[in-house]
Every structure is written in C-alpha cells, then in structure tokens.
Amino acid sequence: MALVSMFVAHVAPSAGPGGVLNLSEFLTAALFAMLVGISAELSKERMNFPTLFASSVVRGIGLIALGLYIASWGAQVDIVLQYLGLLSIIVALLVFLPTWLNAVIALASWWFTPWAMAYFEPVHQRLVSEGSLLHYLTLWMFEGPNYRTFTMVAWAAAGIVLIRLVRNRAAALQIFAAPLLTAAAGATWYYAHTIMEFLPYTGNRWEVGFDLLLAASAVCWCLVIARVFSRRESFLEIFTVAGRMTLSLYVLQIALLALYADLAPSYGFSSRDDSWPMLVFLTVISLLFAWIWHRAFARTFIRRGPLETIFALLTGRG
Template sequence: MADPVTDDDGDVVVPRRVLGLDAARGLAVVAMVIAHGVPFISERVSTSGAFVLNQINDLASPLFVLVMGVAAGLVFDRGSATRGIGRATVRGVALIALGVGLEQLNHWVAVILHILGLLLIVGTPLLVLGTRWMVAIAAALFVGSPWVIEAVTRAGGGVAGSVATTADWAANPLVQWLVTNTHYRVLTLLPLFLVGAVLARRGLGDARASWWCALGGLTLLWASFAAELLGHPVVFSGDHPDQVQENGLALAAYGIVMAVDIAAGRRPAVYAVLRPLSLVGQVALSLYVFHVVLLVPLIPRFPEGGWLPFGLLLAVALVTSWAWARFIGRGPVELLIDALSPARRPRAPVGA
C-alpha cells in the first residue's frame, strides 16, 4: 500500500492508487464489454460456453458496484461529510446525464450509468454511519429487497419477472431506477456499495479480510448453484437466488484479486497479469461509454452477428482504453467528471 497524500484542502484522507483495486475495477468493465458483445455470438457457443458467459455477465455490474463502494469509502471523510456528500451528488448527477444520454442511442445494452449515479447520491450519505449500522442496513436490504420489488411491481399493475407495470406512477424513472428496473436497481445494488465501504474501512492491505471476502463469495456462489439444483432458480432479477449468485461472484472476484495483489506485491509474474487490468480500470468510465458508442455502427453492420464483430468490439475497445491509460493517463470521461467535481485522489502519472 502506498502512503496517504494530502488533497488540495489539506485533508490527509486519500491513499495513492492501489494496483489490486484498479485491477478489480478493470475486471468488472472488461466483463461488461464481453457481456455486451455476447448477442453477436449467442447462437454460436456451446452449453458450457454459454454458462461461462452468463457468469461473466452476472459478475460485471455487482463487481463494479463493490469497487465503487470501496472507492467511496476510501475518499469519504466523516469529518467533512457535507463536502463529501456534495461532491458525490455532483458526480452522481453527471453519471445520470451520461446514462440517460447513452440510452438514447441505438444498441442493445441495458445502460447502468444512471443507476450508478443515483446509487452514489443515495449511498454516500450513509457513509457517515458507523460500520455496524452500515452492515445492518446492507443485510436488511439484502433480505427485504425482493419483497419490496414484488410489492411495488404488483402495486404498479405488474408481476416481477413476467408482467411489466402499467400504472402511470410506476413509469417514473426514479421508481424504476430505485426499485422496478428489470436489470439493475439501487435497492439491490446498495448492499454491495455499503459492503465495499466497510472493506475500505478495514484497509486494502488487510489480507485476512480479502481472503474472507473471497471465501464468503465462493460460498454464496456455490449456494446459488445448489439452490438451483434443488428447484429454486432465479425468477426475477433481484430475487434472493439472483442476489446470492451475483453478490457471490463479486465478492469472490474482488477478494481474490486483492489477496493476490497483497500476497504477491510487485512480483513480475503477478504484476504482468494485474497491471493491464489496472490500466483499463483507471479509464473504466471512458471505456464503458466508448464500447456502447462503438456498438451503434457495429450492430447494423453485422446483422447476423458472428465472431468477427465480437472480436472487433473487444479488440478495439480494450486495446484503445489500455493504450490511452498507458500513454496518456486518465480517460476523457473521468477528466470531465473530475472537472465538475474534483476527485479526492491524485492523478495517476502517465505510464505509471
């Protein structure tokens, strides 16, 4: 772990970039790019291949939210909570604007940026609470959110997982983003955000916490597989089997990446694996926006799909983002958001 640095306000609250944390964020956004390219090849993969791709798809968003919570926990100073909440609100509004804008383009991606923006606005004020309160809220949301989703959806004239809502009030974007969205919702992402903030308080150099995180995640993942075999499959996005699986994937991936980083230090073999992912993680928002925009011309150009457009999407998006981070530095979207509300961290040096 690097030493803390002092920000422009004189607060010593921000650790320098951590290879494992950036690598975990990079893994999440790479999984998103792969998941959004899957429709090109969905009819060309075997059953086992489809299973692996489904796990990659299910890993992407919860891992990104977990890392987002860790980052929020690292930069949030309870001694200057008002400034931290204000900064998070501005950044959240910027993400909402980006997400809504991307939704207007012609692609098949279920855009998550506006959900993440609202999550940042809702979740950051909770970081003023003590760790036990944050864990309790996360546990309560994990247990109760499926029933809330079902109740709100039913009140809106729909059935969770099968029939869309019909009531006018249920069409409100805030209702959808908070509760009824069929892909992502603040209600079920907030527990992971809070868990990430708790992990940040433990310290990113805590190897025991990382391995317990990995073990807990793998236990949840295997429990989700067992539940499906016993006749309890996922019925709708956000139900208990769905949360157990996705949270398990995120916790396991994050824990393993961080534990490996802590244990291996800068050993060449491990550094060679984590370093490219960490570079991609430093420009994760720019990569997300870029790959969604890239799909707009690719989809009509390859109406039958195939491995070629899938490979082009991955190669162009990932190589471009890696090269940008390696030779230029922070991504354009990150720079734009930092211009609106400066991040409480130092900029990564070019080529670092």
C-alpha cells in the first residue's frame, strides 16, 4: 500500500474523482514513518538495546548517504530517505520506552510541530547563511519543505503503540480498529475542510493528525486483509514481496524518473513526469521486479532485495 500510495503521490497527473488520489499526499510519508516504528518494534523482540541502537545508527547513516546521493540524479521528487534515516536512529530509542510514554511522545510531537517549525526557522536560516553543515540537521528535523523528522516522530511513536495494542489483544481489535480509525480520519478530513484550507505537508495540527489517523487506518486494514488471506498467502505474494523490498523499489523509481526527465525532451515529450502512463508503468515494473527477484533468489541470501541485502549486511540484521 505504501508503494502504490507513493507512486500516486509522485506522478498522478490529477487528484482523481472527488480528490481521492490527493489522499496519497497525506498518507505516504506518514505511513512510511509509521512502518519505521513498527519495524523497529518487531526488531526489538530479537535484539537487545545496544545491538538495535548500533544497527539503527548504521542504517540511519546509510539512508542519509543514499538519500543525498540519489537527490543528485535529477528526479522531480523530494527525497525522503534523509528524514527516514534520522528517524530510524530516534526510533531505536523509542521502542524501549513504555507504551504510555510513546503515546505521550506522539501527542507532543503532533501538538508542537507548528511551534517547532516556527521556532527553528530563523535558526536554520542563520546556519545556512553561515555555511554551517548543521543546517542539514535543522532542515531534516524541523524545516524540510515537505518532510520533517520531528513530525515523523509522532507517526512512528503512534505506530509503536498501535502494533503493541493489536498484537497483544484479541484479533477482534484489529477488525474493529480498521473501520473506527477510518471513520475518525474521515471526520478529521471533513472538519478540517470546513474551517480552513487543508493541504498536505503544511505541518499544521489538523494535517498532521489526519495523516496519523489515515496511516493507522491503512495499517489496520492491511492487518485485516492479511488475516483474511492467512490461509491463501499466494494470493497476496506479489504485494508482500514488493513490501519487503521498498528501499530498492524506491531507488528504482527515482532512477526511472531521473532517466525520464533527462531523455524525454530530446524525444519531444514534456519533461514533467506526471501522467497516467507513468503511474501504471512504475506500479507494474516495481511489482514485477520484486516478484521476479523473489522467484529467482528465494533460496539465497540476497532474497531480501538488492539494497535490502546490502543494508542487512551493514547493520548486522542478516
């Protein structure tokens, strides 16, 4: 779901009927951040604090370096990997905190996001004018044009709380949580539209809260679907193998979009990559790549995916 939402957000040429496709602009970053929290929580079950934290630092630095590198390729995409890299390091601390404290952190991050953006804006501008490398830290943490790690902490911490609740309670909680969270997200969307201009990436409380509810709804619906198909896993194989290979598919997407932006004008096409054919192409090629890779290397150590294997070896999670 996160992959398809990402492709829609990046290349869909319109908001679709009733603006439904515009929901991807609210969902994608929040869902990826929530999955970072959930992934770290699951990793905690087999790794102690020093091991998980050291692994997360290496992974975070690797994601930041990779993000800076692919940002130079020229794709018309604001690269999110630097923000997720910083988040990965922070989340390694959060998963060892009690559930109630993660809930408090999620609420605090949600509530103080507008304040943090306003407070650190002059600090960031001063660091930029001074040529200080610290401006990257304020940029990724508070002042990104579309993403902010400070805001992502709310989504990741909420993901930790959510996965603990649904795994430690009866299966019925998963089933009831999905429609309840969806209804809450719908109500938030409605009320936000009635009182103010409601846009993604702004960092106001309505938007951050809606993103959180939307991502939580998506996670719960995926859990329900997984439970329904638990005895027919082959039906979902093409999606599950792609879900395990999100980093490789993200970079593949950036490479394809950068290649298109570079070559399209010389063939008489617009350099803008927003189009329905591009959306279909990215979706199909990503699902096929993941499925073929899985089929070809399922019994080898590189079955995770090209970049996933490299990161597993670097972080000791192999």
